[in-house]
Amino acid sequence: MQGYLSLWDEYGARIMESFWTNLQLTFWAFIACAILGTILAIMRISPIPSLRAFGTAYVNIFRNTPLTIIMTFGVLVLFGVFQLQLSSDFNFNFFQIAIIGLTIYHAAFFCEAIRSGVNTVPLGQAEAARAIGLGFLPAARLVILPQAFRGAIVPMGNVLIALIKNTTVALAGSVAEISGLMKTMIEYRADLGVLIFLTVALMFVVIVVPIGMLVTWLSKKLAVAR
Amino acid sequence: MRKNRFGAIAAMAAVAALTLTACGGSDNAGDGEGDKVRIGIKFDQPGLGFQDGSTYTGFDVDVAKYVANELGYTEDKIEFVSAPSANRETLLETNQVDMIFATYTINDKRKERVGFAGPYFIAGQDLLVRADDSSITGKDSLDGKKLCSVTGSTSAENVKKDVPGVSLVEQQGYADCLGLLETGSIDAITTDDIILAGLAATSANKGKFKVVGKPFSEEPYGVGLNKTNDKCEKINTAIKKMIDSGEWQKALDKNTEGTGYKPSALNPPTKFEACS
Numbered sequence: 001m002q003g004y005l006s007l008w009d010e011y012g013a014r015i016m017e018s019f020w021t022n023l024q025l026t027f028w029a030f031i032a033c034a035i036l037g038t039i040l041a042i043m044r045i046s047p048i049p050s051l052r053a054f055g056t057a058y059v060n061i062f063r064n065t066p067l068t069i070i071m072t073f074g075v076l077v078l079f080g081v082f083q084l085q086l087s088s089d090f091n092f093n094f095f096q097i098a099i100i101g102l103t104i105y106h107a108a109f110f111c112e113a114i115r116s117g118v119n120t121v122p123l124g125q126a127e128a129a130r131a132i133g134l135g136f137l138p139a140a141r142l143v144i145l146p147q148a149f150r151g152a153i154v155p156m157g158n159v160l161i162a163l164i165k166n167t168t169v170a171l172a173g174s175v176a177e178i179s180g181l182m183k184t185m186i187e188y189r190a191d192l193g194v195l196i197f198l199t200v201a202l203m204f205v206v207i208v209v210p211i212g213m214l215v216t217w218l219s220k221k222l223a224v225a226r
Numbered sequence: 227m228r229k230n231r232f233g234a235i236a237a238m239a240a241v242a243a244l245t246l247t248a249c250g251g252s253d254n255a256g257d258g259e260g261d262k263v264r265i266g267i268k269f270d271q272p273g274l275g276f277q278d279g280s281t282y283t284g285f286d287v288d289v290a291k292y293v294a295n296e297l298g299y300t301e302d303k304i305e306f307v308s309a310p311s312a313n314r315e316t317l318l319e320t321n322q323v324d325m326i327f328a329t330y331t332i333n334d335k336r337k338e339r340v341g342f343a344g345p346y347f348i349a350g351q352d353l354l355v356r357a358d359d360s361s362i363t364g365k366d367s368l369d370g371k372k373l374c375s376v377t378g379s380t381s382a383e384n385v386k387k388d389v390p391g392v393s394l395v396e397q398q399g400y401a402d403c404l405g406l407l408e409t410g411s412i413d414a415i416t417t418d419d420i421i422l423a424g425l426a427a428t429s430a431n432k433g434k435f436k437v438v439g440k441p442f443s444e445e446p447y448g449v450g451l452n453k454t455n456d457k458c459e460k461i462n463t464a465i466k467k468m469i470d471s472g473e474w475q476k477a478l479d480k481n482t483e484g485t486g487y488k489p490s491a492l493n494p495p496t497k498f499e500a501c502s
Contacts, residue, residue: 075395076402080411090372090393171377174396183378186312191338193315 037110117152157215266309273424296464326450342448350441352419374403423487458501
């Protein structure tokens with residue numbers, strides 16, 4: 001116990017700082033992937049074949065590419081070969097590249113979440129929107145998507161939860177986040193061993209469980225009564 | 227309904243029993259003491275411990291083979307096991323390996339969980355740069371330079387502490403760092419000198435990189451053992467014999483050939499761990 005407390009003395013500030021980095025990554029990547037994912041979903045339900053094909057191709061490519069590979073690509077190719085500098089701050093550059101990687105990957109899942117929501121909207125809704133003279137985009141914006149979002153709360157929540165946990169993959173992108181610090185702590189505090197791992201795992205549980213409960217509650221509250 | 231629930235519990239118990247026995251399986255090999263010896267090494271560290279098809283090469287491997295031979299295990303009685311840094315203590319505590327030769331630095335925190343014999347080598351943190359780069363001569367010339375090291379390693383922590391404001395890329399393995407160094411995205415890789423020499427000595431990298439040769443830390447590589455071992459004294463004697471016979475130097479030369487690498491003056495080690 002004494003040994004465990006001394007871990008917090010030694011690394012407490014850095015643990016919080018790194019975990020905060022994970023939450024920041026989650027925040028920005030979720031906003032970005034929601035925007036990109038919605039655009040992709042609109043493409044996939046649009047009447048234009050080339051847009052549909054693009055949306056389908058994007059989802060199939062990035063949903064099937066391991067996130068670690070996307071992250072490693074960011075560092076070894078974008079930074080390594082093309083010397084990409086999004087920011088003059090050396091470390092912030094990797095933070096931004098990591099957000100791009102997380103966004104590209106999770107947008108595919110977000111798109112599919114929205115599409116599953118679209119499937120809950122009865123066909124008659126789209127037909128009625130057409131009947132009152134709405135084109136594709138106004139119909140999507142005013143009729144289909146509002147109902148689709150409300151029907152897709154649970155899958156969107158799942159994307160968010162997956163995203164929170166996947167921020168640890170930013171480790172491969174040289175971001176100082178919690179799983180990298182976990183490795184450092186295991187290296188330096190061999191005496192504590194598995195306790196370090198459990199501490200980090202517990203931090204994620206503390207964040208993810210309330211989000212799961214919130215999502216369940218929202219999905220009930222916002223469900224479209226038909 | 228009640229019956230179903232009982233059935234579910236029984237099924238869960240069966241699954242748990244299966245998984246537990248599955249874990250236990252690997253322990254059985256340890257019961258046949260004296261027959262085979264299981265040695266933990268790195269599988270991915272060229273020049274130290276490296277798996278090349280079904281053979282293993284590197285300085286750690288050569289020392290391990292010599293020591294095992296002295297303990298009475300011929301080469302065909304050795305079973306090499308992968309021992310990544312984060313798993314080394316656990317592997318020893320749970321008896322999944324008998325000894326570990328895997329760039330294992332002796333320190334007090336680790337001694338709380340495992341025993342050490344040796345050291346068989348004293349490494350030091352150093353820098354690897356492109357062969358045509360003469361701007362980096364040691365730790366003091368790192369201002370404004372970009373470095374690469376492995377996430378969570380002692381070297382990464384040291385350099386963050388010693389060179390404030392350093393630009394450090396942290397990667398999963400040193401091979402990734404090498405790629406960045408080659409394209410010029412970073413200026414140096416930092417970790418233990420012998421690891422760097424091993425990287426530079428691989429046939430794909432020959433002549434491209436050089437070790438700066440000004441180590442700024444002391445990392446005594448020990449032989450990891452479990453707490454209840456009785457081999458510590460014998461291993462120390464074997465290492466001494468290896469050094470005195472010249473085999474140690476031969477192994478070192480063979481694994482760092484062509485890099486101009488010279489181990490620090492602290493080598494070969496003369497002071498060994500007191501075995502309890």
